[in-house]
Amino acid sequence: MTLENALHTHKAMLLVALEQDPKELTRLLEELRAADIAELLEDLVDQQDEMPSVLSLLEHLPLTRRAHVYGFLPGWLQARLVDQLSDEALLAILEEMSSDDRADLYNLLGEDRREALLRRMAHREREELKRLASYEEGTAGAVMTSNYVAIPSGLTASQALLRVRQTAPDAETVYQIYIVDEQGHLAGTLSLRQLLIARPSAYLDELMIKDVIHTQVETLQEEVARLVARYDLLAVPVVDENELLVGIVTHDDVIDVIQAEATEDIHKGASVGNLEDGVSRSPLWNLYRKRVAWLVLLVFGNLFSGAGIAYFEDIIAAQVALVFFLPLLIDSGGNAGAQASTLTVRGLATGDIAFKDWGKLLGRELLIAAALGMTMALAVSPIGFMRGGEMLMIVVAMSMTIIVLTGSLVGLCLPFVLDRLGWDPATASGPLVTTLIDSFGVIIYFGIATILLTNI
Amino acid sequence: MTLENALHTHKAMLLVALEQDPKELTRLLEELRAADIAELLEDLVDQQDEMPSVLSLLEHLPLTRRAHVYGFLPGWLQARLVDQLSDEALLAILEEMSSDDRADLYNLLGEDRREALLRRMAHREREELKRLASYEEGTAGAVMTSNYVAIPSGLTASQALLRVRQTAPDAETVYQIYIVDEQGHLAGTLSLRQLLIARPSAYLDELMIKDVIHTQVETLQEEVARLVARYDLLAVPVVDENELLVGIVTHDDVIDVIQAEATEDIHKGASVGNLEDGVSRSPLWNLYRKRVAWLVLLVFGNLFSGAGIAYFEDIIAAQVALVFFLPLLIDSGGNAGAQASTLTVRGLATGDIAFKDWGKLLGRELLIAAALGMTMALAVSPIGFMRGGEMLMIVVAMSMTIIVLTGSLVGLCLPFVLDRLGWDPATASGPLVTTLIDSFGVIIYFGIATILLTNI
Structure with a gap:
């Protein structure tokens, strides 16, 4: 209740600041968390259909933050917003999003828009996006992210720690590290905790756990969630049909999967078919x-x-x-x-x-x-x-x-x-x-x- | 199914080794994860009521591992097992358990047994256990752990990192660090990732996030789960009525809470009261x-x-x-x-x-x-x-x-x-x-x- 009230007050202040005081607006937006901004925007569209205000609020956010907020918005609102964006503006946001959110947003676009965007991308990015977007909904492939820390075996603990520091800003999680061989096969894993307390000169090959709990891209998301819940994992690595490491599913996505699966089962229990958008939003x-x-x-x-x-x-x-x-x-x-x-x-x-x-x-x-x-x-x-x-x-x-x-x-x-x-x-x-x-x-x-x- | 079959084969092998080959038994147990050992033991009691085998299998595990396995066992089995243990043996296990599992096990014991155990404990341990065990079931206090990393404000990033290394073996998670003032009030938080990429000489006071998402000991566990799910947190800090930091609730416990709450709601939806042990185990x-x-x-x-x-x-x-x-x-x-x-x-x-x-x-x-x-x-x-x-x-x-x-x-x-x-x-x-x-x-x-x- 307090959270709801706080958000309500914030919304009113944001709308006033949007019209009158850009500096105050920047300050207010800095105070809010991305998930809360996303909820405010959703409310605005929902209750007053204030698309212009929503767009200008979003433009007021620095790009990285804006991409982050997009990730928290429900699909239907993302789809409506990006319709109003130029290809350049959309591309800029896509590039700042985490790889799983990016693939989800991409999948909301029409064929023409996708083509236009892909043409503007570098080869590697394009292939990566097409691959992530191609996995069937409800599978590990569709919920995994490719922003993980993979380190070649053969390094020492201190070398690995340096690598972790370098990749930290981009990775979804740095707390579980995956060790791959030259071809990219998953060879082992190590938690950052173990890496921190290891002797700096020790080789990863000696330190790592070789019997890694992992899953396949086509595994159903509820199976993945069950693995993470059973073994109290922070993330589970996903391999493709050639046993190459292609992504990880993190604990926060697992929570979303568990919630969604429970909702689906509860609805089925009352003979209601699967609703994608939740009851408040479904047409x-x-x-x-x-x-x-x-x-x-x-x-x-x-x-x-x-x-x-x-x-x-x-x-x-x-x-x-x-x-x-x-x-x-x-x-x-x-x-x-x-x-x-x-x-x-x-x-x-x-x-x-x-x-x-x-x-x-x-x-x-x-x-x-x-x-x-x-x-x-x-x-x-x-x-x-x-x-x-x-x-x-x-x-x-x-x-x-x-x-x-x-x-x-x-x-x-x-x-x-x-x-x-x-x-x-x-x-x-x-x-x-x-x-x-x-x-x-x-x-x-x-x-x-x-x-x-x-x-x- | 493969998991189930693998466990089944393992169970047979363990039982044979238990009788004939202690070395092979040690090797087999080392191969298994704690969650899987716990499931095997549960199966043994459930299907063959093999309490003596279960006890000797547990005794074969090194103490830390044994305590870890205990944490994965359901309450009813923990209660049956500790009935067979001397106070010393039980105390040794309790001391190796994480603080939240320890409080749960303690709450399963009878009044006499509790007194006997408390008398053998050091003052600080005793007070800690009594406090954790006193929180009402279903609240943040009852699911939180006190094994977190708290660092006094005023340290630099490199000093803090050293502290993290020292506390790493005992903490439930080291990936979110909590900064406390001299009285123990929650002053800020910092992820290990931010700490790793920070300038080593920077002070925590400058680095930390001061507006920390936190919760109270008496907050309902489903509210805590909602916070963690909404903001994609790794853990959420819990403060007492004086705003002193007293524990954290970690992502894996949140997953358990979400599962349990969904089950409770589904059961309520069919007019079934709340079952503590799940349908297969309830008397x-x-x-x-x-x-x-x-x-x-x-x-x-x-x-x-x-x-x-x-x-x-x-x-x-x-x-x-x-x-x-x-x-x-x-x-x-x-x-x-x-x-x-x-x-x-x-x-x-x-x-x-x-x-x-x-x-x-x-x-x-x-x-x-x-x-x-x-x-x-x-x-x-x-x-x-x-x-x-x-x-x-x-x-x-x-x-x-x-x-x-x-x-x-x-x-x-x-x-x-x-x-x-x-x-x-x-x-x-x-x-x-x-x-x-x-x-x-x-x-x-x-x-x-x-x-x-x-x-x-």
């Missing part, structure tokens, strides 16, 4: 599209419940009191099932459980679900008795137990089944589980009612 | 407890739907065909509502949307939900027509539109309402939204049916 049409597909699909899934009800229409007509408990029973099954599927999906995503644990989990779930079902049957029994006497109470209690048990088991198994079919287990969302279990619930409830109530 | 009783409370509560919530149905019993008895569409309609409302609440809750958690955006979001949701409702009405209309002719089609289509609209708006508003009541917005879970919307759905559907069908 309405996009939000509609990402929600409607599953909703309509589930409508048709729900027809099974309808069919079940049509089949049991006679008993319903004879005992309308049964309908009273219908939402309660099918919802309870759905809720218990959603719990089971959510626990399973998240357990699989964090690596807490593995696919091979299937059998063990099923046994545990059977016990828990039976206990849950009986507790809930107990809770609902008095109401059953009040609404329709002893027999209805028995029908409702039995149905509750069996529906909760079935629901939980379906919820537990669905992620494993989906995985077998080659789908993302996270698709086993609450709504899907609920819809599936509804049809089971209808059949179980009215089936039991038919058996017990029509024999009276 | 059955615990899992039951964390699930049953909400389920039973929702049973009573569902009674409102039942009451609605009881109220409309006449129209249901007269037109049993209506029941066919009941699960379909109330589920659709629940699904759309779950989507809206999930998008809102996650947006609030990631900071993508703020509480003040309430009005704007409502406007957007109104448009999207109307479009969704009409699409779904269109999808369900033919079925309505087939089951009961034109009038039923109109009833079902109208109900669908209004229920989806209502459901979406309830889903959107609920997190804000809960927040106003001082509850966690994440409590606005799918099951809660579904249950709420069910009662609305029942009233809307049978209300429309009564008006349109009884007038014929």
Whole structure:
């Protein structure tokens, strides 16, 4: 809250200074961090659509700072801003950006603009940019940076330290150093800490760790994040298909990946498709599209419940009191099932459980679900008795137990089944589980009612 | 998968070596990383309950390594292992652990054991441990480490670098240096990178950044994580109520916090209480407890739907065909509502949307939900027509539109309402939204049916 308020005050002051006092503006901008400036600019466009002010504020920043701020802006705003820039101005910014941000921005441009920019670049820069921009989104290649410290093996610790000092201003991180052989293969790694406390005349070959945790360019970003989280790494090196070192993924990018993957899983858990821009920024049409597909699909899934009800229409007509408990029973099954599927999906995503644990989990779930079902049957029994006497109470209690048990088991198994079919287990969302279990619930409830109530 | 297989092979080899070949065992253990050894040990206990093997494997590790492995073990296993250790052996491990891991392990011990250990410690160590262990779980104080590099202001860059070299072996990170005044107040910060490229004779006071991003001991860990993520920090310093520097929270702990918070939110989203040990490890009783409370509560919530149905019993008895569409309609409302609440809750958690955006979001949701409702009405209309002719089609289509609209708006508003009541917005879970919307759905559907069908 204090942060938000501080930013709000700053925004007002910046806008006044922009019109009246360039010196004050420079001072204000110096006080702010790049991430905060980026948020202010986003707010300006978002709430007042102040593109001209945003552009002049950006022009007021020194070039390096401006490039840094660009890196913090969301893609949609970067795309709108660079539309207003000349090729020279854009190129100047691109050259100051870190290599991963540069590739991301490049990928936002149209074909013509890309060509125009590439033509103005030196050969090496051009090839580098094209290569980084070519990796598929969501892979290590797409999140890695090529601004790392690579040092040839054969140097001593003191020579290496000198190299680190020289490359420090440009590297994304200097705290983990990568040692490469003559061809550029990853040969070892050393932390700057180890380098600092090493004997200055010691050779890197003796000091370095040779068994380096590394990843491939095409590895999925969530796998990369898992490596970094598991081994508490500062960065993980990325090699290409020839085992040549081509980049590193740093801890701050890993945090972004973990956040984004959790958001994606949470959205999937509610049957919402993957949103690229976050809910506040997504165009309405996009939000509609990402929600409607599953909703309509589930409508048709729900027809099974309808069919079940049509089949049991006679008993319903004879005992309308049964309908009273219908939402309660099918919802309870759905809720218990959603719990089971959510626990399973998240357990699989964090690596807490593995696919091979299937059998063990099923046994545990059977016990828990039976206990849950009986507790809930107990809770609902008095109401059953009040609404329709002893027999209805028995029908409702039995149905509750069996529906909760079935629901939980379906919820537990669905992620494993989906995985077998080659789908993302996270698709086993609450709504899907609920819809599936509804049809089971209808059949179980009215089936039991038919058996017990029509024999009276 | 390759990682899993490699670990599996290693486990078998370790067990053989443990029995027959101590030298081979030492070699194998040296090859493994601490995180992997910890996982192997966990597996051993988990699948074969091999506590004696686990203890002898641990004893085979050099003390520093053993302490490091302990830090990677889950709490429940640490607690079981230290039960088997003498006070001396436990103390030796504690002294080698990083200060945050040490405090966590200490908090797992019983009162008597704690007293026995504290008595054997030096005064300063004892006070330090008691202080770190006293911070409330889930706050900056509880995740921070006191192994940081603090350097008095007034030194030069080269003097500071010498200090860094001396403290390097013990510090959790040496890459961000904190400058303190004589009383120990946080005065500034400097990255090791800046220190390395600074003029050796420059004073820290001139080099350091004075406006340090920092946090308080009692700040919630998710707030700390948000700071680190927002500003791409390596670590964030923590000060106490007197603004004295007392610790730092490092990037690797932040990753753990982000994972744990996402898991907690995902579980809450399915109405599951907070599990401390993960689903695979939680005792059955615990899992039951964390699930049953909400389920039973929702049973009573569902009674409102039942009451609605009881109220409309006449129209249901007269037109049993209506029941066919009941699960379909109330589920659709629940699904759309779950989507809206999930998008809102996650947006609030990631900071993508703020509480003040309430009005704007409502406007957007109104448009999207109307479009969704009409699409779904269109999808369900033919079925309505087939089951009961034109009038039923109109009833079902109208109900669908209004229920989806209502459901979406309830889903959107609920997190804000809960927040106003001082509850966690994440409590606005799918099951809660579904249950709420069910009662609305029942009233809307049978209300429309009564008006349109009884007038014929």
